[in-house]
Amino acid sequence: MTIKSILQSLNITPKNTLFTLLFFTGLYLSVLEIELYRKTFIPLSIPLLIWILTGLFITPFFLKTLPDYLKTEIFIYQIAFNTITWGGIVTYLFMALNCYGARADNTSATLIATGSGYLAKGRYGCGEPYKEVYYSGLNKVLIFPCGTTIEETNTVTITLNKGLFNYDVIVDQKLSK
Numbered sequence: 087m088t089i090k091s092i093l094q095s096l097n098i099t100p101k102n103t104l105f106t107l108l109f110f111t112g113l114y115l116s117v118l119e120i121e122l123y124r125k126t127f128i129p130l131s132i133p134l135l136i137w138i139l140t141g142l143f144i145t146p147f148f149l150k151t152l153p154d155y156l157k158t159e160i161f162i163y164q165i166a167f168n169t170i171t172w173g174g175i176v177t178y179l180f181m182a183l184n185c186y187g188a189r190a191d192n193t194s195a196t197l198i199a200t201g202s203g204y205l206a207k208g209r210y211g212c213g214e215p216y217k218e219v220y221y222s223g224l225n226k227v228l229i230f231p232c233g234t235t236i237e238e239t240n241t242v243t244i245t246l247n248k249g250l251f252n253y254d255v256i257v258d259q260k261l262s263k
Contacts, residue, residue: 105152105155108171108172108175109170109171112170112171112173112174113170113174115174116170116173116174116177119133119177119178119181119182122181122182122184123181124227124229125185125256126181126184126253126254126255126256127221127222127253127255127256128184128224129224132253133177133180136176136177136180137169137173137174137176137177138173139173140168140169140172140173140176140177141165141168141170141171141172141173142165142168144168145168148164148168149164152164152167180251183251184249184250184253184255187249187250188248188249188250188255189247189248190247191247192245192246192257193245193246193247193254194245195221195243195244196242196244196262197219197221197242197243198220198241199217199218199219199239199241200218200219200220201217201218202215202217202218202236202237203216204216211232212232213232214229214230214232215232215235215236216228216230216236217230217236217242217261219242221244221254228244228256228259230259230261234261235261236261239261239262239263240263241261241263242259242260242261243260243261243262244258244259244260245257245259
């Protein structure tokens with residue numbers, strides 16, 4: 087049995103490999119985008135709409151191609167695939183351009199904490215402490231490194247830059263009394 091015959095029996099073709107790589111790239115970039123979202127004062131609806139609408143917009147272009155790859159003609163699977171793949175890629179690009187293309191104008195703001203707590207502890211990690219703040223019409227959860235004492239603090243001082251798309255990006259955050 088040759089490698090070529092094994093690949094053919096598993097239906098591994100260059101097109102299938104490309105779709106698989108794109109899917110996992112979109113999934114991975116969606117996870118990375120969450121970290122960028124945590125650093126940006128942007129309504130959740132903006133990246134969420136970009137993610138979903140991109141998937142819906144791309145779906146008609148792959149109506150004939152995807153059923154072969156997905157091995158099903160169920161339309162909702164195609165929408166899910168396109169949303170995760172293309173929505174993840176486009177949303178990450180939007181958030182990355184906003185964050186990494188930010189103007190270095192360093193604006194500071196001291197915000198009163200409206201709440202605090204600890205994230206759920208993972209299997210190997212700690213429950214990261216967080217403070218909830220209100221800034222520019224948005225409630226935001228600011229997450230701090232493990233071991234940070236948050237109980238005796240009432241305010242958070244943040245340093246911001248204006249992002250490429252005008253959404254504020256947090257450069258630095260410090261707790262204060």
